[in-house]
Amino acid sequence: MRKTIATFCIAGMLLGCTSCGTKQPETTQQTVQVTLTEIHTAVKDAYGETYLPEMAYEAEPFASIFGIGSDLYEEFIAEGPMMSAHVDTFVAVKAKEGKAEEVEQILQTYQDNLLNNSLQYPMNLGKVEGAKLYRNGDYVFYFILGGYPDDVDEIDSKKAKEMNQIGVDAIEELLGKAD
Numbered sequence: 615m616r617k618t619i620a621t622f623c624i625a626g627m628l629l630g631c632t633s634c635g636t637k638q639p640e641t642t643q644q645t646v647q648v649t650l651t652e653i654h655t656a657v658k659d660a661y662g663e664t665y666l667p668e669m670a671y672e673a674e675p676f677a678s679i680f681g682i683g684s685d686l687y688e689e690f691i692a693e694g695p696m697m698s699a700h701v702d703t704f705v706a707v708k709a710k711e712g713k714a715e716e717v718e719q720i721l722q723t724y725q726d727n728l729l730n731n732s733l734q735y736p737m738n739l740g741k742v743e744g745a746k747l748y749r750n751g752d753y754v755f756y757f758i759l760g761g762y763p764d765d766v767d768e769i770d771s772k773k774a775k776e777m778n779q780i781g782v783d784a785i786e787e788l789l790g791k792a793d
Contacts, residue, residue: 648788650691650706650753657704657759660784664761664777666702667693680705680756681720686713688752701738703745704781705756714752721747721756737762737769744774748782750789757781 658665671692677683680692692705709717725745734742741758748755760777762769769777 650689650708653706653753653785653788654691654704656784656788657757657781660780661759661761665704665759666695666700666761667704667759668696669694680724682707682717686710686717686720699735699738701734701741701758702761703756703758707754709752709754711752714749714754717754718747718749721754725756740770741774743771744769744778746775746778746782748785750785753785753789755781755785 671679671694673684676690676692679694682690686707686709688708688710690705690707692703694703695701705721707717707721725747728742728745741760745756745758748757757778758774759781760769760774
């Protein structure tokens, strides 16, 4: 009888000791990490055949064209048209911590210069006017997307804004934030 009681006491002590470790929280919240490549793919998929940017920009041309140096970003993806007659552009920047506002301001300056200081084909003017500059945390996006619908000769800025909203919606779906 003593041996049985002693065995149960020892088993109870061992069981008690094993449950004394660090208790795990009942629910753990994971931060969803989304890469620019995933965002880029989602945007391209959302537009399908009307996604026209074909030429990827490397770091040096990216800095030269848009004015964003490597000191401001962790990574970027930028594509533009291969033909100068088109303006469709996609820029996605994961800014370094504390630099997103500066990147946004630089892209706003780029947009202002594009509107005020460059000559545009008449068919592109509405698309340039309807360009989208969008920021979500440390992610900053600039795009003119949506191709050229067959049923119109020129795209007005209202239609361009509607077409660019497709990109915003694809981005927000991945990043989980409504505008």
